[in-house]
Amino acid sequence: MSRTRRAATLVLLLLFAGALAADLVARAPYGLQDRDHLSVAPCARFPLGTDELGRDRFSRLVYGSRVSLLLAPAAALLSLVISALMGILAGHWGGWRERTILAGTDLVLSLPWLFLVLTIRALLPLNVSPWLSVVITFALLGMLGWAAAARVIHAGVRSLRSADFVLQARACGCPPRRLMLAHILPNLKPLLFAQFWILVPAFLLSEANLGLLGLGVAEPLPSLGSLLREMENLPALASSPWLLAPAVLLLLVMSCFQVVFSKGESSA
Amino acid sequence: MRCRRLISRLGVLLVTLLAGGFLGATLVRFGPGFGTDERELDPRLSAQSIATLRQSRVGDNDLPAFYFRYLTGLIRGDLGVSRSLGRPVTELLGERLPVTLRAIGIGLSAGWVGGLLLALLTHFFRIPAFDFASTVGSGLFLCLPAAVLALLFVYAGAPSPLGIAAVIFPRVFRYARNLFLSAAARPHVTTARAKGLGKIRILLWHILPCIAPELLALLGVSLSVAFTASIPVEAICDSPGIGQLAWQAALARDLPLLTNLTLIVTAVTLVGNLISDWTGGVATGGPA
Numbered sequence: 085m086s087r088t089r090r091a092a093t094l095v096l097l098l099l100f101a102g103a104l105a106a107d108l109v110a111r112a113p114y115g116l117q118d119r120d121h122l123s124v125a126p127c128a129r130f131p132l133g134t135d136e137l138g139r140d141r142f143s144r145l146v147y148g149s150r151v152s153l154l155l156a157p158a159a160a161l162l163s164l165v166i167s168a169l170m171g172i173l174a175g176h177w178g179g180w181r182e183r184t185i186l187a188g189t190d191l192v193l194s195l196p197w198l199f200l201v202l203t204i205r206a207l208l209p210l211n212v213s214p215w216l217s218v219v220i221t222f223a224l225l226g227m228l229g230w231a232a233a234a235r236v237i238h239a240g241v242r243s244l245r246s247a248d249f250v251l252q253a254r255a256c257g258c259p260p261r262r263l264m265l266a267h268i269l270p271n272l273k274p275l276l277f278a279q280f281w282i283l284v285p286a287f288l289l290s291e292a293n294l295g296l297l298g299l300g301v302a303e304p305l306p307s308l309g310s311l312l313r314e315m316e317n318l319p320a321l322a323s324s325p326w327l328l329a330p331a332v333l334l335l336l337v338m339s340c341f342q343v344v345f346s347k348g349e350s351s352a
Numbered sequence: 353m354r355c356r357r358l359i360s361r362l363g364v365l366l367v368t369l370l371a372g373g374f375l376g377a378t379l380v381r382f383g384p385g386f387g388t389d390e391r392e393l394d395p396r397l398s399a400q401s402i403a404t405l406r407q408s409r410v411g412d413n414d415l416p417a418f419y420f421r422y423l424t425g426l427i428r429g430d431l432g433v434s435r436s437l438g439r440p441v442t443e444l445l446g447e448r449l450p451v452t453l454r455a456i457g458i459g460l461s462a463g464w465v466g467g468l469l470l471a472l473l474t475h476f477f478r479i480p481a482f483d484f485a486s487t488v489g490s491g492l493f494l495c496l497p498a499a500v501l502a503l504l505f506v507y508a509g510a511p512s513p514l515g516i517a518a519v520i521f522p523r524v525f526r527y528a529r530n531l532f533l534s535a536a537a538r539p540h541v542t543t544a545r546a547k548g549l550g551k552i553r554i555l556l557w558h559i560l561p562c563i564a565p566e567l568l569a570l571l572g573v574s575l576s577v578a579f580t581a582s583i584p585v586e587a588i589c590d591s592p593g594i595g596q597l598a599w600q601a602a603l604a605r606d607l608p609l610l611t612n613l614t615l616i617v618t619a620v621t622l623v624g625n626l627i628s629d630w631t632g633g634v635a636t637g638g639p640a
Binding site: 187190191195199200202205207290297298299309312315316318321331334335338339342 | 364367368491492494495496497498499503506576579583584587588599601602605606607610613614617618622625
């Protein structure tokens, strides 16, 4: 492992640990309003200042990264389960059932991603509790982002289906379920792992886009996407560069993902 | 052979659009607010008028009939009326589609020219520092969401189509750079180099024909990426295109408008992909 990759892994681990221990790292609850300190510049008490409601920006960033960094992998896991199910079943069954599943996958792939997300998001209530909005946002990403991964997993199953050890197992009378669970699935692990780590940064970016458009996680709960909304105050950016902190954190997380998993991506 | 493939692809396109139409109709039919009419709230209307209004929507409850009417409407170009804006969807599309198409045209051109040019430069000069800088630079663009890129472009006073170009450029650069690298390592290119052919001749005669189908396939994919990027870019840059319209429709939960927009964008993307696949097939002389 190169030095850069090791450093990026360390940064990612630290960020995930910080997100997990948000209650310890943050100096105040994310929703606590200090009416005596509205829109304060960074100082010893408030490292990133406060917003117009007097909430500590640093604490909100820590809690926001917890929401995004923990739920993006959860959404990726959901997506991976769906894609693995589709890919494995299509590759295993073959025939008309394979063609039907692949046609459905192609249909989802041909729909423009963000248009589809907005359409389904519009179906669901917009005025919901903050935690429900988190669940809706990430569940939506997880349920709509499976198609490309399903294609890759299907290709993997197809190539394994004709592998010597699978043919041998079949010739020995191995039942289909056992063939799938004991022979094909364990060999798909690297592919599933790579797909998972491709989906996580993709969902982080999608949540950020939805958050900036006002369709993501609802206030007062912070997420990396919803925290980026403060950047919309463009005239203030020059005089208050600390407003860029969520964007810088997102950039750091995404860069680390790119460095750590670039090899896995290309091999997948 | 090529004709059969084209007909088969057109068939797939038609089936996808029909399936998309059914999906759209289902979403509209089961979406919130279906079967309600705000005209019923008008206190000037008599009970008889309200009953007539309700009677006019009775047919909508019959699912197959609703699907049929929706699809025949689509074929006739009748995309219904936007609930939030109270205007026909076709009228809104007529106003806004040209704005988006223009922005996407400029964004795609700028992104492709920038990405290809940078990939060519890294391929020709092979200076490690330049390669590193271009990889890091394009990586930074890949690490930021389209909405943040749009915000930064607004802040810099740059035109909104450049926001789309910023989304397209790093993808084109990375893909083209990898293609150039793999093509340059092929045996026929090594032979051409060993025979003393110039760099430009090798590029034009031996590398570009090899990678043309892949680049054309990426062109089809980048069309879909550009449409997706148009939503945050137009919403942030206040550009009156269909991306902004989709965002406003999502905030207003205007499902008929959103589903029709999605269907139109899907159709445009599929046709773009079909053309790029077909051109790729023609360019290589193989089946499209």
